């Protein structure tokens with residue numbers, strides 16, 4: 001579903017993503033684990049067509065990034081690290097707005113809206129103003145917005161950062177649930193998060209993939225994990 005080949009990003013003379021290659025089959029929930037500054041966000045933004053690669057190729061659901069960046073973007077639901085929500089908008093209003101931006105046909109909007117509100121457990125706050133919601137709820141609004149155009153792929157960048165433990169559990173459960181019918185990349189620096197949510201994990205460090213395997217195998221067999229923050 002996602003094919004990344006020799007993906008590279010250079011800023012001036014510094015390569016921050018160095019010839020990264022990996023393949024994510026349909027239905028997999030892949031953990032993309034690495035310490036701060038490793039190159040996770042840069043890689044995710046290149047895959048989502050928000051940042052032009054210096055070199056390399058990306059294909060998402062058979063669509064080539066270089067030939068059809070908007071085609072790639074339409075197949076991905078992207079939740080950035082600091083998702084931009086409009087605090088003065090009501091949840092439902094914001095999701096309608098995002099549906100319009102993503103080109104969801106008007107006649108499909110009510111059905112999509114009902115679906116994402118149900119899936120992200122937003123029923124009790126759908127008429128509430130976003131600025132009054134807790135961070136956990138706001139993150140679920142971000143996820144609902146990422147899902148509004150029915151993308152087959154979800155890319156989530158550090159979705160639990162800054163949440164309290166109860167909200168973290170809820171978001172992780174929701175990601176597991178969404179992984180049943182989406183291909184997911186979960187970028188994080190938290191090892192237990194990938195252990196709870198993913199069956200396969202890539203470790204990126206200083207712009208390079210340094211390990212690829214099950215969370216168990218990596219915990220026991222990869223000494224570089226000490227560089228990765230181990231949190232809740």
Ligand code: ATP
Nearest residue numbers: 011016034035036037038039040041042043158189
């Ligand atoms: P974090 O968890 O802190 O967001 P990350 O793994 O997502 O870390 P990136 O944000 O991809 O890391 O950054 C990788 C490296 O690229 C960092 O050293 C960062 O300073 C550098 N970098 C990112 N954007 C730019 C830019 N626009 N110009 C120059 N350097 C950049």
